[in-house]
Amino acid sequence: MLQVKEKTITLFFVMALISIAGIFYNIIMIIPILFPNLGENLYFWGIMGVGMFFGFYYFPDRIAKYTRMYSEKSPVCFNIRQSFLLIVGILIVNISFIKVNEAYFEFWIALFEEILFRYIVFRVLRKTYSLWQSILVGSILFGVLLHMNGDLLINAMIKIPSGIFLYWIAQKYGIQNSVGLHWLYNSLVAKWGG
Incomplete structure (x- = not known):
């Protein structure tokens, strides 16, 4: 009974962390509406990056550390070297073939969603869940809770399985590879729809 209670508390804690990220993201998305003359570069590099840093990484990470919810x-x-090579490679692919104007936007989304889910959420879930339970629960929350603005059936068919795959990539090859794959996927979807 105690294990069920701990798993339930962990699940609600993770949902609260994801909600914090969602609130920050929605605030960030309102800024260009409130300030239409802001400038695309300032928005994508400055406000988007800083806002997502605090909402998807800084506050969730500090809260998880402060409450001792992380598992070891x-x-x-x-791997910093692989990260650098992935960034350069994806930028070259984007410039040469995909040609997505919002490559920065797609990068921030991929980077901070991966940090939130494959690093923070995963480590919190691992405190009370097994490895595969953590991956499955994290993927369901990624596909349904974080992307609740999308179609539930599409999220169940695409985002939950891709979440499982990205968790596996992060575990086997490092989070930089799940960020790179996520960024490439987001860029392809931005270019050709989905």
């Missing part, structure tokens, strides 16, 4: 099981790996 299954730490998430990160």
Whole structure:
């Protein structure tokens, strides 16, 4: 009974962290409406990046650390050299083939969604859930709660399985690879719809 209670508390805690990110994201998305002359570069590099940093990483990470909700099981790996190579490679692919004007927007989304889910949410879930339970619960929350503005059936068919795949990539090859794959996917969807 105690294990069920701990898992329930962990689940609601993670949902609260995702809600914090959602609130920050919606505030960020209102800024260009309120200030239409802001300028695209300032928005994408400044406001979008800073806002997502605080909403998707800084506050959720600090809250999880402060409340001691992180698990040390299954730490998430990160390789700075691979990250640099992935960024350069994806930028070259984008400039040469995809040609998405919002590449910065797609980058911020991929980077901070991956940090929130494959790093923060995963480490919190691992405190009370098994590895595969953490991946499954995190993927469901990624597909349904974070993307609740989309069609539920499409989220169930595309975003939940892609969430499972991105968790697997992050665990096996490092979070930089899940960020790169997520960025590439977002760029392709931005270019050709979906």
